[in-house]
Amino acid sequence: MSGPGKAGAARPGVETMSTDRVLIEGLTFYGYHGVRPEERSLGQKFRVDVELTLDLTQPASSDRVADTVNYETVCRLVLEVGKGRRCNLLETLAERIAAALLKAFPAQEVLVRVKKTSPPFDGTLTAVGVEIRRRAPWPSPMSG
Helix, strand or coil: CCCCCCCCCCCCCCCCCCCCEEEEEEEEEEECCCCCHHHHHHCEEEEEEEEEECCCHHHHHHCCHHHCCCHHHHHHHHHHHHCCCCCCCHHHHHHHHHHHHHHHCCCCEEEEEEEECCCCCCCCCCCEEEEEEEECCCCCHHHC
16 A cells, blocks of 8 residues: 555656545534624624545544545534634635644645625625635645
8 A cells, every 4th residue: 555645656756646635514503704894893604615635545544534534523623613703705714724734734735615695795696705725835744
């Protein structure tokens, strides 16, 4: 079995990104982010989706939660950031979440979607939001 971060390497010693992902979809919380005064004083609901790219070969074969990223721990971290320091922009909030995830977990890459489900302007829509993708600096924490 190849080591973490080396799954599917094209040449020996060349790191390639895993295609395995841990998914968190629709994590919802109430926060006070936004540009408008009413967003910052009254708050609103936000919905976050997260994808963490990492090699899941070991946890798939061991069937041990200790060998993988604990979903509940990911959710707690996203909520901590989301309910923490206020941001004007969803871009800033998404960047903070991505940075916290890359620091806390052995992901090669994270994708973060942050959406306002009821933005305070006229019109009927499901949500507005941003999506960012950030990579861990190489060598990744998984290449131990």
